[in-house]
Amino acid sequence: xxxxxKKQSGLEQExxxxxxxxxxxxxxxxxxxxxxxxxxxxxxxxxxxxxxxKLLPVIDNIELATKHxxxxxxxxxxxxGITGLxxxxxxxxxELNLTRINAEPGTPFDPNLHEAVMMDEESQGDAEVVAxxxxxxxxxxxxxxxxxxxxxxxxxLVQ
Numbered sequence: 001x002x003x004x005x006k007k008q009s010g011l012e013q014e015x016x017x018x019x020x021x022x023x024x025x026x027x028x029x030x031x032x033x034x035x036x037x038x039x040x041x042x043x044x045x046x047x048x049x050x051x052x053x054k055l056l057p058v059i060d061n062i063e064l065a066t067k068h069x070x071x072x073x074x075x076x077x078x079x080x081g082i083t084g085l086x087x088x089x090x091x092x093x094x095e096l097n098l099t100r101i102n103a104e105p106g107t108p109f110d111p112n113l114h115e116a117v118m119m120d121e122e123s124q125g126d127a128e129v130v131a132x133x134x135x136x137x138x139x140x141x142x143x144x145x146x147x148x149x150x151x152x153x154x155x156x157l158v159q
Contacts, residue, residue, distance in 0.1 A: 049140050052098055056146055059093075060135065062086050093138075101137040103130050103148040113137060113148060120153035127157045 066083055073079045101113045109116065109128040120131050130150045137148030 045140070045143070048096060049143065049145050052093070052096070052138070052140060052145055056138065059089060062089065063136070097141050098145070099139050101139055101144070101148045103133040103137065103150050105130055105132060109150070109152050113139075113144060114150045114152075115147040116152045117149050118151040120151065123153035123155060125154040125156040127155050128152050129155055 062082070063086060066086055069079055069083075103114060107130045109130055114130065114137070116128075117134060118131075123131075129152070131153040132151040133148060134151060135149035138145045
């Protein structure tokens with residue numbers, strides 16, 4: 001009689017070991033799927049960022065052209081079309097989750113978002129703030145795609 005109990009005990013141990021191996025394999029597969037999905041998302045975001053980087057100079061040129069539109073062409077249909085193109089492009093970029101970095105004059109200077117290329121040496125104070133935006137910067141989600149190029153000035157700390 002002891003033999004069948006011993007044999008059954010050995011089978012139960014083997015079953016427990018195989019069940020444990022199967023559970024480990026399932027967990028490994030779930031982790032693998034999650035890792036592959038994360039890598040796929042990273043590749044898509046990197047491709048989106050690279051494409052946007054190629055478009056930013058075009059966007060800059062269109063914005064520059066519309067800023068310097070002569071007053072006598074303000075009602076010109078072609079000029080209005082270009083202005084509409086700018087708005088359409090901004091809407092499309094917003095749909096891609098691309099946002100412009102805030103660099104209004106007086107905004108606190110943040111080296112994570114802004115690239116200081118000029119300093120107003122005559123300004124006084126302890127706080128560094130944006131004096132002027134020289135080139136717009138953009139974020140794709142929370143990732144900075146291009147820093148905003150700014151002129152910085154100092155001003156007294158606000159209390």
